Amino acid sequence: MPTTELVSRSGEVLDIAKVRRFEASLRGVLLLPGADGYEAARRVHNAMIDKRPALIAQCAGVADIVAAVNFARENSLLVAVRGGGHNVAGLGVCDGGIVIDLSRMKGIRVDPAGASVRAEAGVTWGELDREAQVFGLGTTGGAVSTTGIAGLTLGGGLGVLMRKHGLACDNVLSINVVTADGAILTASATENVDLFWALRGGGGNFGIATTFDYRLHPVGTVLGGLVLYPFDRAKEMLAFYRELTETAPDELTAYAALLTLPDGVRVSAIFACYAGAVAVGETVLRTVREFGPPMADLIAPMPYATIQKTFDATAPSGLLNYWKSSFLQTLSMESTDAMVATYLTAPSPLTSIVVEHLGGAVGRVGEGDTAFGHRRAEYSVTAASLWRQASESEQNIAWTRRLWDAIRPRGSDAVYANYMTDDEGALRVRAAYGANHKRLVAVKNRYDPTNLFRVNQNIKPTLERDAT
Numbered sequence: 116m117p118t119t120e121l122v123s124r125s126g127e128v129l130d131i132a133k134v135r136r137f138e139a140s141l142r143g144v145l146l147l148p149g150a151d152g153y154e155a156a157r158r159v160h161n162a163m164i165d166k167r168p169a170l171i172a173q174c175a176g177v178a179d180i181v182a183a184v185n186f187a188r189e190n191s192l193l194v195a196v197r198g199g200g201h202n203v204a205g206l207g208v209c210d211g212g213i214v215i216d217l218s219r220m221k222g223i224r225v226d227p228a229g230a231s232v233r234a235e236a237g238v239t240w241g242e243l244d245r246e247a248q249v250f251g252l253g254t255t256g257g258a259v260s261t262t263g264i265a266g267l268t269l270g271g272g273l274g275v276l277m278r279k280h281g282l283a284c285d286n287v288l289s290i291n292v293v294t295a296d297g298a299i300l301t302a303s304a305t306e307n308v309d310l311f312w313a314l315r316g317g318g319g320n321f322g323i324a325t326t327f328d329y330r331l332h333p334v335g336t337v338l339g340g341l342v343l344y345p346f347d348r349a350k351e352m353l354a355f356y357r358e359l360t361e362t363a364p365d366e367l368t369a370y371a372a373l374l375t376l377p378d379g380v381r382v383s384a385i386f387a388c389y390a391g392a393v394a395v396g397e398t399v400l401r402t403v404r405e406f407g408p409p410m411a412d413l414i415a416p417m418p419y420a421t422i423q424k425t426f427d428a429t430a431p432s433g434l435l436n437y438w439k440s441s442f443l444q445t446l447s448m449e450s451t452d453a454m455v456a457t458y459l460t461a462p463s464p465l466t467s468i469v470v471e472h473l474g475g476a477v478g479r480v481g482e483g484d485t486a487f488g489h490r491r492a493e494y495s496v497t498a499a500s501l502w503r504q505a506s507e508s509e510q511n512i513a514w515t516r517r518l519w520d521a522i523r524p525r526g527s528d529a530v531y532a533n534y535m536t537d538d539e540g541a542l543r544v545r546a547a548y549g550a551n552h553k554r555l556v557a558v559k560n561r562y563d564p565t566n567l568f569r570v571n572q573n574i575k576p577t578l579e580r581d582a583t
């Protein structure tokens with residue numbers, strides 16, 4: 116039973132006077148249940164998540180974050196950290212503890228001469244792209260512009276520039292972090308290098324990131340967009356997509372999807388982004404446009420910040436979400452045929468199956484070079500079930516699990532931590548960190564030995580594992 120009473124993890128009820136003293140120390144806002152803004156602040160992107168924290172500390176800066184971490188640690192509170200609030204598992208919020216909410220921290224400073232940007236942890240990708248694009252610059256970010264830079268980057272960060280420029284985490288120059296003991300550290304290639312390694316794929320396990328410095332690249336106009344094909348050619352389309360991705364240059368990132376249009380018509384689709392000279396892109400993408408005939412060809416030259424909003428309308432906040440995802444080494448005909456057959460039985464027209472193609476610059480980084488270790492995975496496939504009514508949840512969840520059973524690779528549980536739900540189990544969490552898990556435990560032991568930061572795809576420190 117969820118509780119909004121402020122109790123410590125060991126069951127001690129907290130004195131309200133102590134809470135008021137903490138509140139008075141903040142430059143930002145402390146929300147308690149019943150306060151104006153509390154209901155909106157506890158909601159996250161996925162409406163399946165209905166948690167009621169006892170406190171929400173909407174931080175205005177690093178000093179607030181330090182105060183909140185110290186307050187939470189001293190009072191043994193359950194802590195959730197919120198960036199963009201997009202996590203499908205709902206890991207930006209918790210029941211009964213404190214949410215350290217960074218969503219108001221929106222500072223962005225682009226250094227055009229140094230081709231870099233510093234952004235605070237409450238920034239979304241749309242906000243960062245907008246500022247960087249004024250200077251004709253950009254970096255790898257997520258496919259939906261309302262996603263937070265923080266959670267996405269800390270988990271790895273897939274996006275349409277990744278084959279050319281690497282994952283979002285590969286473009287991080289440094290991260291400022293508040294650790295569990297309230298210390299403020301910088302993690303970079305030269306400072307706290309073990310922490311820097313762990314923050315690039317290990318999620319929010321090691322501390323609260325306050326700012327991210329990213330390398331930027333010249334990215335002006337890209338050639339890309341969606342091409343839709345009739346669903347009855349979906350199997351051929353996926354075979355074509357396999358060939359396309361097997362020979363794609365680094366400038367081309369292409370996703371394949373099975374989806375349903377607002378008028379209820381099922382379609383298969385390729386979403387492509389060519390991040391190089393438009394004239395060359397026209398040649399590279401000719402086969403995509405000519406496979407068909409397409410029902411719609413929306414490929415056009417457009418600013419990078421515009422292509423980054425292609426999917427915004429398909430993923431509004433407030434829908435019920437349940438996802439299942441796996442990394443795949445190859446796109447076998449057996450799994451693509453299963454996708455097509457099972458998609459025909461999807462209970463919700465808002466649901467899609469999306470295949471993302473990795474490789475390129477992502478695969479040229481060593482598996483142990485960053486905590487994100489799935490460098491050899493060529494594809495990530497995700498069944499993203501979305502629906503409107505809670506009464507439809509059971510049916511949609513059962514369908515998603517059935518689909519996943521049909522397509523998941525046997526003998527490998529590898530998955531992108533950022534696409535996991537909250538019911539995957541400890542073994543799958545371990546599989547998300549793969550061969551890097553042991554080293555991540557060592558970093559966790561050093562920076563968060565009591566597991567203060569546990570509302571995430573959790574890496575348990577050794578002492579806690581011994582105790583359980």
Ligand SMILES: Cc1cc2nc3c(=O)[nH]c(=O)nc-3n(C[C@H](O)[C@H](O)[C@H](O)COP(=O)(O)OP(=O)(O)OC[C@H]3O[C@@H](n4cnc5c(N)ncnc54)[C@H](O)[C@@H]3O)c2cc1C
Binds near residue numbers: 199258
């Ligand atoms: C519609 C949609 C589209 C997506 N598209 C992509 C995509 O294209 N590429 C991709 O890689 N992923 C994508 N994702 C997944 C996304 O990377 C994760 O959902 C990610 O967790 C979102 O980060 P957030 O800051 O918005 O989330 P939150 O829910 O706020 O946080 C997620 C996790 O990160 C931790 N965290 C957040 N901020 C901090 C911080 N400052 N310091 C420490 N820990 C922190 C939280 O504690 C939590 O564990 C998508 C998700 C959705 C819902």
